Amino acid sequence: MIELRTPRLTLRPWIDEDEPAMAAINRDPEVGRFLNRPVEEAVVEGFFAMIADHWATHGFGPWAVEYEGRFVGFAGLAHLPPFLADAGPGPELGWRLDPAVWGRGLATEAAVAARDDAFGRLALGELISIIHPENARSQRVATKLGMRLCRQIHNPVLDRDVEVWHAHPLR
Ligand SMILES: CC(C)(COP(=O)(O)OP(=O)(O)OC[C@H]1O[C@@H](n2cnc3c(N)ncnc32)[C@H](O)[C@@H]1OP(=O)(O)O)[C@@H](O)C(=O)NCCC(=O)NCCS
Numbered sequence: 001m002i003e004l005r006t007p008r009l010t011l012r013p014w015i016d017e018d019e020p021a022m023a024a025i026n027r028d029p030e031v032g033r034f035l036n037r038p039v040e041e042a043v044v045e046g047f048f049a050m051i052a053d054h055w056a057t058h059g060f061g062p063w064a065v066e067y068e069g070r071f072v073g074f075a076g077l078a079h080l081p082p083f084l085a086d087a088g089p090g091p092e093l094g095w096r097l098d099p100a101v102w103g104r105g106l107a108t109e110a111a112v113a114a115r116d117d118a119f120g121r122l123a124l125g126e127l128i129s130i131i132h133p134e135n136a137r138s139q140r141v142a143t144k145l146g147m148r149l150c151r152q153i154h155n156p157v158l159d160r161d162v163e164v165w166h167a168h169p170l171r
Helices: 018-027 041-058 082-087 106-119 136-144
Strands: 009-012 062-067 070-078 092-097 127-131 148-155 160-167
Touching (some): 009 106, 018 041, 018 092, 062 106, 082 148, 106 136
Antiparallel strands (some): 009 062, 148 160
16 A cells, blocks of 8 residues: 655554544544534544545545654545535545644645645545534635635534535646
8 A cells, every 4th residue: 555755744554553543533522623523432433444444445535644653643535424415526635633733734734645646646636625614723724725615515413504615636
């Protein structure tokens, strides 16, 4: 399996040791505040298997992100859950890091690498990101990526409208 390198990060396949670290990130209330659905314990426990299944089924998925030799979260592609089908076919470019490393530009750096791989190696024509209207950090990441806020859709699980951001390859 390939890895992606950036100046500060390695985006790599997941290893077993990432599972408890990712579960701790997922359980952090600050991390879960603006996600597409509430972070229930069943979701946390099934998360690692869900990512492995996504890679096995689609040949791509969220990358494990390593910074200074430590797993710090993920960035990469995932198909949207059926309840967000109004957003279009996707896939979604997403990002989620350990709060201990927020604010250093790492999510943007990781997402740029995942995006470039999606438009390059995978030759995808469009990526979307669903962002909670109050998730200012995530909106900033999307803006720095050059994504465009296109419209809002209703998230029936949260019972509120959320933003659909788009990215396209440079032509
Ligand atoms: C969203 C997330 C990945 C950002 O990670 P990060 O490594 O801090 O992101 P970056 O440092 O690349 O960029 C964050 C930007 O938000 C800005 N920012 C930080 N706090 C902010 C705030 N309260 N309001 C507005 N902007 C803020 C930062 O200044 C930075 O912008 P800048 O580079 O122009 O200064 C991280 O906060 C996270 O994991 N959140 C929880 C999961 C989540 O919500 N994922 C996205 C779902 S759509």
